[in-house]
Amino acid sequence: MVxxxxxxxxxxxxxxxxIQADLKTFQELGVFGMSALTAVTAQNTLGVQGVYPLSPEAVAKQIESVATDLGADAVKTGMLFSAEIIEAVAAKVKQFGWTCLVVDPVMIAKGGAPLLQEEAVNALKTYLLPLAMVVTPNIPEAEALTGLTIRTMEDRKEAAKRLHELGVKHVVIKGGHDDDGEETVDVLYDGSEFFYFTSKRIDTKHTHGTGCTFAAAITAELAKGKTVQEAVQTAKSFIQAAIEHTLGIGHGHGPTNHWAYREKAAR
Ligand SMILES: Nc1ncnc2c1ncn2[C@@H]1O[C@H](COP(=O)(O)OP(=O)(O)OP(=O)(O)O)[C@@H](O)[C@H]1O
Ligand SMILES: Cc1ncc(COP(=O)(O)O)c(N)n1
Structure with a gap:
């Protein structure tokens, strides 16, 4: 079975x-990766030097090519850039009946460059979140989507409930941006219960792409038929290994190590 x-x-x-983090993560977890590009960024570990979006038609056409031939067991969205692209993606997700959808609501790169136009936040809430199985905001993204200020765990739980009300079945609010304490805690809400995924906080500046990698690992596990809880647990272990065994490349915020989880498992 592929x-x-x-x-x-x-x-x-x-x-x-x-896209690069997503495809590497799919491959590492034994899943065949396919892609539809929404934008090209000129980017390195120091920041984003340019953003060149594709037309909504070009995005829709790529999705169509994949869907009408290969098919997909799970679908992930990352940087979507504009309301027009979000609408085009949502229409295709509906057309092909994809229910196993993970939405990583990427808004701003670590260095501060906007990857989603401000007016597109509403489009995410209106068109895409109601179709999603899982949404994976970090704390600032959860604040932008709900209008809440998130400081405590209770605030995070309230934000998760509000996002669930938009129609998304599972909400994971990631704790990478919560600088307090020795641990990073990701909270999963399934509409009735909360589940906590905790790991040791690693003191490093090399966390470029952690959110993409984490959501891609969830997507890969869902593609294999795992439950959302199982998928989040594997994703947490995958990103922990990737951050811990840093590659130390580039002159700024370096990438994580996408092969660390596999190497750890092989040992
Ligand atoms: N320093 C760290 N040590 C351990 N785990 C971390 C650390 N930073 C982030 N994580 C984990 O990485 C995953 C992504 O979390 P984060 O909140 O950083 O997402 P993000 O801001 O969307 O990422 P990015 O925007 O860099 O792609 C979560 O599982 C989080 O717990
Ligand atoms: C194309 C693209 N998608 C997503 C991110 C978010 O990742 P990060 O917040 O680590 O910069 C990014 N920088 N670039």
């Missing part, structure tokens, strides 16, 4: 985030 996953996202020329 499991297949499609990522609809932007290209990171530096290879640490975006």
């Amino acid at each position: 499991y297949k996953a499609l990522t609809i996202a932007g290209s990171d020329s530096g290879g640490g985030a975006g």
Whole structure:
């Protein structure tokens, strides 16, 4: 059985985030990766030097090519850039009846460059989240999507409930941006219960693409038929290994190590 996953996202020329992180993660987890590009970014570990979006038609056509021939067991979205691209993606997800959809609501790169136009946040809420199986905001993204200020775990739980009300079945609010304490905690809400995924916080500046990699690992596991809880647990272990065994490349915020999880398992 060959499991297949499609990522609809932007290209990171530096290879640490975006489409490149997604495809590497799919491959490492034994899933055949396919892609529909939404934008090309000129980017490295120092920042984003240019953003060149594709037309909504070009995005829709790539999705169609994949869907009408290969098919996908799970689909992930990352950088979508504009409301027009979001609408085009949502229409295709509906047309092909894809229910195993992971939405990583990418808004701003680590260095501060906008990867989603401000007015597109509403389009995400209106068109895409109601179709999603899982949404994976970091804390600032959860704030932008809900209008809440998130400081405590109770705030995060409230934000998860509000996002669930938009129609998405599972909400994971990631804790990478919560600088307090020795641990990073990701919270999963399935509409009735909360589940906590905790790991040791690693003191490093090499976290470029952690969010993309984490969501891609969830997508790969869902493609294999795992439950959302199982998929989030594997994704947490995958990203922990990738951050811990840093590659130390580039002059800024370096990428994570996408082969660390496999090497750890082989030992
Ligand atoms: N320093 C760290 N140590 C351990 N785990 C971390 C660390 N930073 C982030 N993580 C984990 O990485 C995953 C991504 O979290 P984060 O909140 O950084 O997402 P993000 O901001 O969307 O990522 P990015 O925008 O860099 O792609 C989560 O599982 C989080 O717990
Ligand atoms: C094409 C693309 N997609 C997503 C991200 C987010 O990743 P990060 O916040 O680590 O820069 C990025 N930088 N580039």
